[in-house]
Amino acid sequence: MPKPHVYMISSKKVDLKIVILGAAGTGKTSLLHRYVHKKFYNDYRTTLGAHVMSKNLEVDNTTLRLQIWDMGGQDRFQPMVTSFYKGSDACILTFDVTDAESFESLDYWRKNFLDNLRIPIEGFPIVLLGNKIDLEDRQVSKEKALSWCKERDASYFEVSAKNDVNVDQAFEKLAADAFQRYLESVQSFMTDSFKLTPAEDEPTKKSQCC
C-alpha cells in the first residue's frame, strides 16, 4: 500500500502564541483591547512588564486559540520582556504614524525579538502595524512603511485602534500565516518521523545499480 503523502491533523484546536512589540505609547494595548474586547480607551496607562489576552479564531474548521502577549514598550521593562519571547509563533510590530521616532526604533524591536527567539527565522510571520491613522499630523508615509516591510519580509497594515480600522484584518492575517507555518512544521515532523525502511520487495538503490 502506498505511503500517505498528506497527513491529517486530528486536533481541531491549535494554540498560537503571538507577541506585540513596539515603542511605548504606540498603541499596543489599545490594539489588543480593540481586537479582543471591541473597546477603546483614551487614557494612557503604560503596560507594566507584560500581560496576555486570549481570543479564539476559526480557520478552516480549526479553532486557533490565540494567546497575545502585550509587551510594555518602556526601556525599563526590556530585560524582563525578552524572556517572554520564547515559544512565539508570530510577532506584531507597532509604530505610531504621527511619531517618526517610533518608526525609527522598529529595527531595534525586530532584532531584539529575533535574536532572543532562538529558532530559524526564515518565513517567521511578522506583521507591521502603523497605528493612529485617524490623527492628522502624520510623520511616516505609507510608502516608507511598505518599503521597510518589503526589505524585511513582513506584511503591513495601516490601522486605527480608536476608529477600528483594519485591526481585525491584521490579526487575522497574522494568525492565518502562523497557522500555515504550524501546519508545515507538523507535516515536516511527520514526514521525518515516519520515514520507513523500504519494503522487502522494493528494490534498494544499491541493488538497482550493482
Ligand SMILES: Nc1nc2c(ncn2[C@@H]2O[C@H](COP(=O)(O)OP(=O)(O)OP(=O)(O)O)[C@@H](O)[C@H]2O)c(=O)[nH]1
Ligand atoms: N488617536 C489615537 N490614539 C490612540 C490610538 N491607539 C492608541 N491611542 C492612544 O495612545 C495612547 C497609548 O496607547 P497604549 O495602547 O497604552 O500604548 P502602548 O503601546 O500599549 O504603551 P506601553 O504600554 O507604554 O508600551 C493612549 O492614550 C491611547 O488612547 C489610535 O488608534 N488613535
